[in-house]
Amino acid sequence: MSVNLINNFKFQHRWLIMADTIASFYRNRKNCFLKSVQKIFSFFMISQLLNMKIISSNLTNSQLNTTRLIMPNTVTCYYRYRKNLLLKYLRNIFSFFIISHSNDADSYVFQLVRRTERLTIIYQVVRHGLNQSKPVTASSIGYRQLNRWDWIIGITCLINWVRVLILICDDSESVAIYLGDPLFRNKDRRPLFIMCFIILPIIVIFRELILGLESKGNLELLHVWNVCLNGFTPIYLNMDNINCKKLRTTIIIVSNFAHYAMLVVPLILSLLFIFPFLTNPWMYKIPKLFFTSFIWSFPSIFSCSVLLNGMIGFSWYLICSLSFHLFRLTNLLNVADLLNKSTGTIYVDREVKLLCLLAIRRLNSFEFAVEKLRYVFLYIVIVFAFSADVYIFLGGIIRIYNDILANLYAILGMIMLSGIGGFAIAFGSFISKLDSLTIKLHQLSCKNKLSLQTASKILELMDRAAGPYNGVKIGDFVTLEKRFFILFIVENISLLMLFTVNIGPLISDGNRGFQV
Secondary structure (H helix, E strand, O other): OHHHHHHHHHHHHHHHHHHHHHHHHHHHHHHHHHHHHHHHHHHOOOHHHHOOOOOOOOOOHHHHHHHHHHHHHHHHHHHHHHHHHHHHHHHHHHHHHOOOOOOOHHHHHHHHHHHHHHHHHHOOOOOOOOOOOOOOOOOOOOOOOOOHHHHHHHHHHHHHHHHHHHHHHOOOHHHHHHOOOOOOOOOOHHHHHHHHHHHHHHHHHHHHHHHHHHHOOOOOHHHHHHHHHHOOOHHHHOOOHHHHHHHHHHHHHHHHHHHHHHHHHHHHHHHHHHHHHHOOOHHHHOHHHHHHHHHHHHHHHHHHHHHHHHHHHHHHHHHHHHHHHHHHHHHHHHHHHHHHHOOOHHHHHHHHHHHHHHHHHHHHHHHHHHHOOHHHHHHHHHHHHHHHHHHHHHHHHHOOOOHHHHHHHHHHHHHHHHHHHHHHHHHOHHHHHHHHHHHHHHHHHHHOOOOHHHHHHHHHHHHHHOOOOOOOEEOOOEEOOHHHHHHHHHHHHHHHHHHHHHOHHHHHHHHHHHHO
16 A cells, blocks of 8 residues: 555656646746847837937038938947847847856756756656666566556557557548547558557667666666766866866757757647648548547657657767767877877876876776667667658658648658768767877877887777777677768668659659549
């Protein structure tokens, strides 16, 4: 009985946390936003000029000539002043969505990270958030034991998957009415349902894979950048001040995007699910079908919101963790540059030895963390590439349902392919930075007379940097590099463009004949 009470309390507490998070955020920012909007509207109010006393019908000719000279300068100064105010208020509007109004940037980042982490825990992306160092308390099979919220998510996804399967296999009117078919008697209903039938289990498997890895304690990579919450200072991060600020800016941008995306996703999905059956004329002819479609849309929106926010939340953890490792490597390059400019032989020898030890330690920790996630990276790449190709095919070639929905699918597919390219450009530079570090160490060894022990450490680091163990692994055989993914994206886009030019008109003619 006590266990059930505890579970009920936890279940209710999660909903209270979600409501409090959204309410507190908009309560704190609403006043600043409204004030800035009011100031922008006041920019267009020029009543101050109308009250100027230099405009009068009683002026003499000399005063009129003087007024003609003064008026342009007055108007120019006035609009220059108003323009600066407009830019200032636009910056405040922009900061309403992006940056902090607090003077303490570190405390703002701490609040932002904790707020985003709380949302990921609510949506069951991971169990413990950034605190992945705690001992594992559940086996890999029974990790959802006594977790009511997770059982609700799993059962809802299973019900929606079975519902889509029945709608694909059975076209009868009675089944469509009871299961709330939003695409009733639409020519594109079957391709859309097949797409949902394929993509839904793919995302569910991804979610179960992440939770299974966490239950085994294999997500240490997410715990590495937890040290940033102590402060973005060289003391805690072992970086120079420039890289600390760059890392802080990266975390702010990524965290803001992830946080707002997880808040907006349920609203966008609600519009996407409600839009088809509102535009279907059969809904107004069969009121019972409209009612059942509206009722069935709630579990569909719930399951899709949880699954999509799960991918967004885990991507947030992943990008911040990899950024932390990337900036630590960039800091080593800066240290090597400083040592190249140094003149003290004894000082350089000692610092080079410490640099080599630190670089080897960081490479080993990064390899240990990424090794356990190589199949997760492979799964993410396959899922994103497959989903992007499907969306572009449905939106750009078939032009499914109507022009609005087709354009949304095509844009979403292009954004996903561009996201893969951006990820490759950002983190594919890890190998190139290792090559740069090897070159700088070679320059140090040629420029300075180093001890035998230091020279052996340099050779060890060069051998370690040239090995096949570095970089982000995609499966067992592929390492994340710029060239591979750029060529991959270009090939996907060129193939889809070829299909659009050659097959698209044929499918359009077929749809036109079907309508006739």
